[in-house]
Amino acid sequence: MRKKLNEVNSGKLFLSGNEAIARGAWEHGVHFASSYPGTPSTEIMETIGKEYPEIDAQWAPNEKVGMEVVAGASFGGARVITTMKHVGLNVAADPFFTLSYIGATGGIVIVSADDPGVHSSQNEQDNRLMGRAAKVVIFEPSDSQEARDFTGIAYEISERFDTPVMLRVTTRICHSKSIVEVGSRVEIPVKGYTKNIAKRVPIPANARKMHSRIEARLKALEEWGCDSPLNRIEMGDKSIGIITSGISYQYVKEVSPDASVLKLGMTNPLPWKLIKKFLDQVDKVIFVEEGEPYLEERIRSRFLVDGKGSELMSVEGELNPELVRKGIKDGENLPLTFGEVALPGRPPTLCAGCPHRGAFHILSKMKASSTGDIGCYTLGLMPPYNALETVVCMGAAIGVLAGIEKAVGRDKMPKLVSAIGESTFVHSGITGLIDMVYNGNTGTVMIMDNSLTAMTGGQENPTTGKNLRGQPAPALDLEKLVLACGVKHVRVVDPHDLPEMKRAFTEEFDRDELSVIITKRPCIMQYKPKRKTVAIHDPEKCVHCKLCVKLGCPAISWDAEEKIPIINEMLCWPNCNLCVQVCPRDALSKDLEGVV
Amino acid sequence: MSKVKNVIICGTGGQGILMASEVLCSAAWRSGFEVKKSEVHGMAQRGGSVSSHVRFGDRVNSVLVEKGAADLVLALEKMEGLRWASYLSPTGQLITCDLVIEPMTVNTGSAVYPDVEKVIDDMKIPNLMIPVVDIARELGNIRVVNIILLGAASRHLPEISEENWFKAIEERVPPKALEVNKEAFRRGKAL
Missing domain, CATH: 3.40.50.970 (Thiamin diphosphate (ThDP)-binding fold, Pyr/PP domains)
Incomplete structure (x- = not known):
């Protein structure tokens, strides 16, 4: 150990x-x-x-x-x-x-x-x-x-x-x-x-x-x-003086080891006397900083120096050695022996077995969609679901849904629900829900409870029953909380029970009052099944409809020649049977007995 | 002062890229070098492209390999090596596992998986294609794919001794899996 x-x-x-x-x-x-x-x-x-x-x-x-x-x-x-x-x-x-x-x-x-x-x-x-x-x-x-x-x-x-x-x-x-x-x-x-x-x-x-x-x-x-030892001048070639901070310093040292550098470890307040001392010793100034031209604007406005930075590199994105070399050395870059190849993108996807897939699959089938939030479920926007269409910040799924209704009215309201994870709901969704109750909104808020703060790698939160060190802690009861906010219609659904999920959306879209659907199923990171089961495909029964592929499950790919799905056994998740449910001819089967 | 070695390990989420780069870093550190590595967590883990940059030498500044400076690009997935091939230096080497993981864009029919061998040949990229799936099957453990790849890479990194590689592997695999991992490394090295 x-x-x-x-x-x-x-x-x-x-x-x-x-x-x-x-x-x-x-x-x-x-x-x-x-x-x-x-x-x-x-x-x-x-x-x-x-x-x-x-x-x-x-x-x-x-x-x-x-x-x-x-x-x-x-x-x-x-x-x-x-x-x-x-x-x-x-x-x-x-x-x-x-x-x-x-x-x-x-x-x-x-x-x-x-x-x-x-x-x-x-x-x-x-x-x-x-x-x-x-x-x-x-x-x-x-x-x-x-x-x-x-x-x-x-x-x-x-x-x-x-x-x-x-x-x-x-x-x-x-x-x-x-x-x-x-x-x-x-x-x-x-x-x-x-x-x-x-x-x-x-x-x-x-x-x-x-x-x-x-x-x-x-x-x-x-x-x-x-x-302070945090700020230092490294004098070298005096024709160019580079002012830099953070990771950018390392890129500067990499591509221009002999340049004169003022490395700032403390960037507020700025050490004006030290900066002046540096400026007095160099002929030309270049600012190398990631993000906004923060040092550039402050130092140039104080001393009116003719320095460049953001226009040589970029205020957008990260810096890297290529950009810094190009910026410092008048557009020079290392020669490339092999060019870039245009390749299919590999965007992130919901994991095989992800509880969110059931809900987005049904929304998509119903030609409905969601106002979204910050979490794994933001991926509901991706094909084949195309079932999420706004994101602002943590908690905004609810306020945004409320606001759309205020603008267009109940009658012209598109088929939208709020899609928000349980951790995000606790973070700052609760206040949005209280607003909906207080200000007379209708509509449906879907709290996607996977018992984990998943997007950031799997952390506990006030609903999971455990604290940061994994010790037992009181678990917030979302159902009671929502009822206490004044929502009259609350239901808890297993998002992998597709008929039930569909019924829930259908009934709540028809309702003229505010409602909450809690989709409850643990994240696959949270849950370690005892037995490995994989979906089995029977080509004899297959009608080549591709409905299983349209689930967008990374464990299912399509064999274009044979016109049958291929199940990736390494990825297929033990207690998931979404593909079995969508197959119209029972060509897919899974032995779920005994899997807890 | 010796030149800094630049290595990029790439593939898709869940393939053991981060473990492979940890092993490489540990082996290089044990060999007396300064080591830096960089990778991006977060969205990339959900089945997206994942890459890790490793740099080692007497003195290392940047954590990122500069485009056109990579000595080695090690790809755990067949197509992902191509994505990083432009980083190779004129004397750089690509080592590719023959393992295909189709991205969702291919699955849903909006893109076509390329003929990787053909593109590599056309572009004349120096490449070693490793039949990792066959080797891993023979060894009875699909998880050792990343160690087979490191074994193949080790021939291009003579400054790291086999002893240091094995110590680095030993740190990161459970005792019962040590022998199969060492064998995987040897099989990769023998290619």
């Missing part, structure tokens, strides 16, 4: 950025962590949960609650961390902006994991702009070692300057691995709670004073930043 990482007190480990942040938090005496999962940040909390029992860690229903609980724990004198994806900070923005005014009793680190390139998100916002607007300190590590080191420094800075520190990382930092020198945990006593109304109640009279204090804090931090 491998040792838990809390038993490793020195030496080197091969860690992802996320694992390194967890490590940094543990080594620097963090007591408490609360967050909602979100790619690419999720593994920070998972690592804490698995490897570092000294940190009390829990999943919050959403990012806002996570940040509020962490704020309270800081008021109680504990060192704390909360982690989220970039759009998670939008949810937590309310506490975030005011927590900056209030400051930190126990050190506060807020991890914002941005997703340039939109690998698994709905936008690619650059949260350095959020951090600056909230007037908090921003640190940007450029590899796993810095992720660990900067997390440690963040706690010292947070407590010394009485400020939350935002650790801004990106997908390539979170999910890249490199070698990290580690140390042991230093226990920091919890300071305890002391009443301090002037500090923690931002009524206008106090808030004005708090704002003054923040401006002074930023000035002091700016001075600190000029001598």
